[in-house]
Amino acid sequence: MSQYVAEAKQIIRSHKYVMLTANWCPDCVYANSIWRKYGVLNKVSQFEVGGYDRDKLNKYRDAFAEVAGIRNLPTIFVDGKVWGTEAELHKFEREGTLLEELKKIGLIN
Numbered sequence: 199m200s201q202y203v204a205e206a207k208q209i210i211r212s213h214k215y216v217m218l219t220a221n222w223c224p225d226c227v228y229a230n231s232i233w234r235k236y237g238v239l240n241k242v243s244q245f246e247v248g249g250y251d252r253d254k255l256n257k258y259r260d261a262f263a264e265v266a267g268i269r270n271l272p273t274i275f276v277d278g279k280v281w282g283t284e285a286e287l288h289k290f291e292r293e294g295t296l297l298e299e300l301k302k303i304g305l306i307n
Contacts, residue, residue, distance in 0.1 A: 202261035210265065210275050213243040215305060218262055218273040220248030220255075225284040226272040232287050232296070238305050247271075276303045 209216060219226040226248075233239040247258045263269035266280050274281045281303060290296035300306045 200257070200261065202257045203264050206258065206261040206265045209243075209245050210278050213275075214277060215241055215303075216243040216245060216275045218259075218271060218275075219244050219246055220271050221246060222248050223271045229272045229274065229284050229287055232291075236297070236300060236306055238300070241305060242274075276305075 217226075217229060219229070230239060230244075233242050245258075247255050250258065259269040259271075262273065266273065266275070268280055268283075270283045273283055274286075286299075287296065290299045297306065
């Protein structure tokens with residue numbers, strides 16, 4: 199097992215809410231705007247890969263793909279499992295159920 203896979207597993211296990219993100223990714227910026235809007239940005243641990251060179255960035259993304267089956271930016275994990283991406287956030291916003299969904303996962307009381 200590569201160090202990247204081991205680290206990806208540790209990151210996912212170590213936080214109730216974690217997001218694989220990159221500072222240059224527009225979908226990640228959108229997801230963070232949702233966290234700010236609902237006052238939960240500080241509850242979502244961010245694993246930022248945007249500052250790495252392309253080789254290291256891809257190693258981390260591949261490691262997350264091996265561990266979780268997904269390498270999207272952003273990928274949102276809840277309790278060690280993939281919860282979704284920005285696509286789910288958009289869907290829940292469109293359907294008017296985002297607040298309810300965030301309550302379901304305990305991000306909002």
